[in-house]
Amino acid sequence: MAKKVKTNKRQVILEEAAKLFKAKGFSGTSMRDLGSQVGMEAASMYNHISSKDDILESICFHVSNTYISQLREIEQLPVSYVDKLKALIQLHVRLMIEDGAAVSVANNDWKYLSDDKLQQFKEARKAYEKGFAELIEQGIAAGEFQPMNVSVALFTILSAVRWVELWYRPGRGISAEELEENIMTILLNGLAK
Amino acid sequence: MAKKVKTNKRQVILEEAAKLFKAKGFSGTSMRDLGSQVGMEAASMYNHISSKDDILESICFHVSNTYISQLREIEQLPVSYVDKLKALIQLHVRLMIEDGAAVSVANNDWKYLSDDKLQQFKEARKAYEKGFAELIEQGIAAGEFQPMNVSVALFTILSAVRWVELWYRPGRGISAEELEENIMTILLNGLAK
Numbered sequence: 001m002a003k004k005v006k007t008n009k010r011q012v013i014l015e016e017a018a019k020l021f022k023a024k025g026f027s028g029t030s031m032r033d034l035g036s037q038v039g040m041e042a043a044s045m046y047n048h049i050s051s052k053d054d055i056l057e058s059i060c061f062h063v064s065n066t067y068i069s070q071l072r073e074i075e076q077l078p079v080s081y082v083d084k085l086k087a088l089i090q091l092h093v094r095l096m097i098e099d100g101a102a103v104s105v106a107n108n109d110w111k112y113l114s115d116d117k118l119q120q121f122k123e124a125r126k127a128y129e130k131g132f133a134e135l136i137e138q139g140i141a142a143g144e145f146q147p148m149n150v151s152v153a154l155f156t157i158l159s160a161v162r163w164v165e166l167w168y169r170p171g172r173g174i175s176a177e178e179l180e181e182n183i184m185t186i187l188l189n190g191l192a193k
Numbered sequence: 194m195a196k197k198v199k200t201n202k203r204q205v206i207l208e209e210a211a212k213l214f215k216a217k218g219f220s221g222t223s224m225r226d227l228g229s230q231v232g233m234e235a236a237s238m239y240n241h242i243s244s245k246d247d248i249l250e251s252i253c254f255h256v257s258n259t260y261i262s263q264l265r266e267i268e269q270l271p272v273s274y275v276d277k278l279k280a281l282i283q284l285h286v287r288l289m290i291e292d293g294a295a296v297s298v299a300n301n302d303w304k305y306l307s308d309d310k311l312q313q314f315k316e317a318r319k320a321y322e323k324g325f326a327e328l329i330e331q332g333i334a335a336g337e338f339q340p341m342n343v344s345v346a347l348f349t350i351l352s353a354v355r356w357v358e359l360w361y362r363p364g365r366g367i368s369a370e371e372l373e374e375n376i377m378t379i380l381l382n383g384l385a386k
Contacts, residue, residue, distance in 0.1 A: 157353075
């Protein structure tokens with residue numbers, strides 16, 4: 001029970017930290033800011049987290065681990081490359097919708113990770129891009145995708161969804177499902193009829 | 194002739210400034226840095242430009258004016274909405290390829306523009322997005338584009354091309370034409386066959 005409460009408090013601290021880092025940047029956020037956001041003394045917070053670096057690591061690797069485990073699951077699915085890519089894009093966008101602040105921190109503040117963690121994070125990102133690119137390459141080889149430069153396809157798709165994290169919030173007059181559907185329609189089938 | 198030399202020198206200063214601002218940021222670049230880059234004393238540079246703010250304004254409005262005049266020309270073309278959108282995306286990408294440093298500065302350092310110029314730049318950007326969105330909306334109404342949320346289509350397209358400015362340079366193993374063609378294929382016709 002005590003362990004559970006501790007985990008939840010850590011979770012709350014991480015979530016509030018992600019929002020603050022997104023709004024003010026990692027370097028612009030102090031532990032004091034974070035304490036007043038979560039309603040705890042800085043000293044009490046250290047029962048749940050060990051440092052601001054610890055928080056940044058948890059957020060960044062939560063995002064990269066989620067992306068990579070989604071990729072690994074999709075790679076194993078017995079479906080077409082079109083369906084694999086649809087699933088990958090859909091889950092990629094969904095994490096931005098459901099956990100936008102964390103994705104934003106992983107996208108913008110990863111450079112403040114300390115040495116070995118920085119290296120590890122870069123490798124995780126590279127592994128994700130590599131797996132994503134291989135899926136596109138195999139889909140082209142299988143004749144399911146239009147023949148094209150794989151890097152261009154990869155970066156166009158990853159870049160195409162980046163705005164979601166900055167824009168999406170409830171009240172935009174569009175559901176998460178419709179947003180995912182519209183983006184997949186453009187990237188897989190094109191805007192033209 | 195004297196006027197021509199002056200214009201050219203101003204042009205050289207603007208181009209080198211864009212590269213420096215892209216690399217080190219507007220606030221991280223001093224007039225001294227710029228002087229040593231173009232091989233002029235700071236004092237001589239003031240014969241051609243009036244301030245660092247003057248340089249930033251010229252770069253940002255060069256980009257926004259180019260984008261808007263491309264849009265206005267395309268709006269008048271007697272072609273289908275598919276062809277209008279193709280032309281708009283192609284020219285949008287081409288400016289990133291041909292003038293990547295300036296586009297990067299306009300994308301990232303516009304926030305350092307001074308008050309009224311800042312307002313003017315935001316309005317220019319809004320006008321471009323509005324014209325771009327209207328073209329999509331009209332194409333959907335004409336039955337040429339898939340029915341979808343216009344904002345999602347607009348931001349997906351604008352976001353999809355943002356990486357080009359960071360990535361493209363000669364030696365990437367792909368020509369500017371092929372890059373433009375691949376991106377248009379994805380956005381207009383989709384990656385799936």
